[in-house]
Amino acid sequence: MTKVFEYAVIGAGIAGASVAAELAGDAPVVLVEMESHPGYHTTGRSAAMFAPGYGPQPVRALTRASADFFCSPPEGFSEVDLLSPRDVIMVARSDQTDALDDLIAELASEAAVERIDAQDLRDRHPLFRAGYAEAGMLDRGGSEIDVNALHQGYLNQFRQRNGQLYTKFEISDLTFDGEVWHLTAGTEVIRAAKVINAAGAWADEVGQKAGAERIGLVPMRRTALTVEAPEGVDIDVLPLVVDIDEEFYMKPEAGRLLISPANEDPMAPCDAQPEELDIAFCIDRIERAFDIQVRRIKTKWAGLRSFVPDKSPVVGFSVKAPHFFWLAGQGGYGIQTAPALARCATALISGHPVPQDILKEDLDLSSLSPKRLVTSAK
Structure with a gap:
């Protein structure tokens, strides 16, 4: 050439x-x-x-700075909307509220976030297990990206x-x-x-x-899986929930629940695959936080997220x-x-x-x- x-x-x-x-x-x-x-x-x-x-x-x-592009991409760029609105909730147990309040204070001048209490959390996400969460941070500016x-x-x-x-x-x-x-x-x-x-x-x-x-x-493996949602709950309207210390997250995904232990496992660059231990951690953390039982995993995968210090x-x-x-x-x-x-x-x-x-x-x-x-x- x-x-x-x-x-x-x-x-x-x-x-x-x-x-x-x-x-x-x-x-x-x-x-x-x-x-x-x-x-x-x-x-x-x-x-x-x-x-x-x-x-x-x-x-x-x-x-x-990317918001305008997502909301109004160039003509012909995509036949579908790039964003679908979905609230984001950062959730904290009683031992995590200091970290939650620190984040809210840090974001006060940047984003429309608010602190919500345990009852508001359960009103917005009825799958929260009673007594698990003390408070949360609601971010109404969130969306899912296609x-x-x-x-x-x-x-x-x-x-x-x-x-x-x-x-x-x-x-x-x-x-x-x-x-x-x-x-x-x-x-x-x-x-x-x-x-x-x-x-x-x-x-x-x-x-x-x-x-x-x-x-x-440093490439870091993150594991994710999808599981069946509980019957009788309209999961499509539920927010994305992220633990304030990033110990897990959960969000609706095509009629199921996408869950992750939010792990960051350092490893060499590779075709990352999920580890059984990470899957076990994920299920344990999700079942502690939410009133659900994971009986069957529909899909599972892993990917690499690469960070500098x-x-x-x-x-x-x-x-x-x-x-x-x-x-x-x-x-x-x-x-x-x-x-x-x-x-x-x-x-x-x-x-x-x-x-x-x-x-x-x-x-x-x-x-x-x-x-x-x-x-x-x-």
């Missing part, structure tokens, strides 16, 4: 697909994916919510802008010759002026191939490898922040100012830069 692309994006999950679509509006872009289809790993296994009060401050800022519609929308936009997608392209060598990058997979070689590393759990490995700094990325995304050019851009470490927030993160990254990559509608959400770009991780490691 003799063509030189302006940009090569590695990884066709939501991060790679969204930034590739944005970049393709102005220059030749190639998107490479090691699997047979995009989104096989984390994106395709996500039970994503749009939750403005979820995550560290930079994530919350990016989530708010992950597939979002991902496919970006991929379609990328194709419409003449972007080229290569699947089954597992990079064995990544070198810079002083002018362009050479991405090698078997006998195939792609050349590009700039590389965007959106390789998810494999991002640190890709960075090492490029001679970039390590960012301390401060749990904020890594967005910016490498301090070591020339023309090599990090777009990694989105953790469990990659779906809800994708629109703003893609636009922010595109501006930084192309040397343009970051859009003001993103910056006005109190986003400090230094909180995303890979430089912060290199400095903190010294």
Whole structure:
């Protein structure tokens, strides 16, 4: 292949697909994916919510900055709504109320959240076990995200802008010759002026191939399962419930209940599979909190959520490898922040100012830069 692309994006999950679509509006872009289809790993296994009060401050800022896109995507982007409203409740036992009150105070200036008592919790979610919860935080700004519609929308936009997608392209060598990058997979070689590393759990490995700094990325397995809902309860109107210390979450899912122990088990990048112990923990925590009995598991799966130590995304050019851009470490927030993160990254990559509608959400770009991780490691 003799063509030189302006940009090569590695990884066709939501991060790679969204930034590739944005970049393709102005220059030749190639998107490479090691699997047979995009989104096989984390994106395709996500039970994503749009939750403005979820995550560290930079994530919350990016989530708010993504709201307009989710509510009003570009014409033709999706045939269905990207968001379906669903309240979010962070719940606390009596021994967790300090953490709950701290979060409410932190979010007071950002989101329309309110503290609700045990009776209000049970009124809003009749499956709560009596005596379990002391209080909760209600966030009426939550919604479910149609992950597939979002991902496919970006991929379609990328194709419409003449972007080229290569699947089954597992990079064995990544070198810079002083002018362009050479991405090698078997006998195939792609050349590009700039590389965007959106390789998810494999991002640190890709960075090492490029001679970039390590960012301390840790893939963490999270397990989820769906179970039958109790009879006589209209689960479709129930909120998403998340334990304040993230020991579990539960939400309606296509007539069933999706439950998770909200585990974060460090592991090497892989095709993550659920562990029986995590499933047991999940069922135990759910049955303690809710008046339900899990008799049969309908489906079970696991995915990798990859974090750096401060749990904020890594967005910016490498301090070591020339023309090599990090777009990694989105953790469990990659779906809800994708629109703003893609636009922010595109501006930084192309040397343009970051859009003001993103910056006005109190986003400090230094909180995303890979430089912060290199400095903190010294």
